[in-house]
């Protein structure tokens with residue numbers, strides 16, 4: 429008998445002006461997962477998953493229009509996938525009107541952790557706030573209880589800064605100042621200097637990072653008395669790119685960046701054991717890279733979204749597993765999944781419960797969601813020594829487990845800088 433078809437809607441940010449065009453790297457991974465799921469006989473037996481996708485251009489308006497077409501062009505779609513945070517805000521808020529569960533493979537904005545605005549939203553991409561428990565862990569490990577925050581005026585960084593301040597308060601860590609800048613960081617850096625900040629968390633996109641560190645070099649807030657904690661998902665040689673936003677040399681930036689620490693969410697499972705797909709994460713990456721080369725529209729360079737590809741692969745698996753579980757539960761009361769309509773709350777309720785209970789080992793690591801639909805994930809800590817990043821540790825917040833690697837953190841004086849000026853008083 430021909431398998432029946434189950435249909436998914438999706439938007440991927442492919443072309444467009446700015447924002448994250450990670451659909452280029454994520455769509456191939458999602459299609460790989462669709463093929464793998466459909467080849468499984470022990471999953472969705474009697475059904476085939478079909479993916480109907482459009483280009484959102486990481487633009488909420490375009491995404492809304494494409495979502496409308498995807499939903500009103502037959503056949504009925506059971507769930508929807510999305511990428512950029514600003515697109516997920518739009519489709520995540522609208523989805524409840526169609527009783528659709530939404531899963532995002534590429535949204536980092538903390539604003540999306542809001543069950544009031546986004547009751548049916550889940551994401552395999554961790555929120556940007558995932559860095560914060562790791563930052564607190566590092567403050568405690570190196571005995572820093574006085575820190576400062578400098579951030580680019582972007583919603584994702586502002587809301588992450590608010591979350592970090594709240595966690596610092598809970599941990600009795602003083603935030604001497606939290607400064608914002610829109611494009612020119614000069615005044616913000618001056619404030620850090622005036623406050624004698626020594627342990628500085630910087631949250632900005634990569635172009636702003638080059639401007640901040642040119643300013644830090646000029647105002648000499650780097651070196652053995654300072655530690656900067658940055659975001660780890662810039663490309664490795666990000667500071668060598670000469671853009672018109674700053675007029676420092678690569679050598680000057682490299683000096684200012686010496687010894688800084690980065691935190692980032694792990695997006696590729698780092699152990700060798702097999703995942704739910706039967707592949708190890710290494711096998712997945714080999715296959716994924718072959719797929720990219722076959723598509724040859726990337727001519728050898730990594731497309732945007734390359735690092736988030738495991739999240740897209742696992743998002744399709746999360747959807748498939750939730751559908752599988754829902755079909756089994758509906759069968760118990762003799763209701764076929766084909767009864768799903770955009771006005772049918774009951775079936776969406778089953779899908780939501782199944783998605784909420786998701787627990788599997790994916791190529792991006794263990795996939796499970798918090799009560800707000802946020803991805804639980806491990807973080808990776810690196811330190812830049814002489815222009816190169818070295819992994820120094822991994823942190824798992826739920827278990828408070830910090831694993832050191834063979835690379836110890838290096839300090840110019842052989843010990844971590846202090847978080848304030850120590851006035852030596854000879855009694």
Ligand SMILES: CC1(C)CO[C@@H](CC(=O)O)CN1
Pocket residue numbers: 448450511512513514534535536537661736
């Ligand atoms: C780590 C990064 C680059 C953060 O932004 C995400 C995109 C977004 O949140 O809109 C994609 N992944």
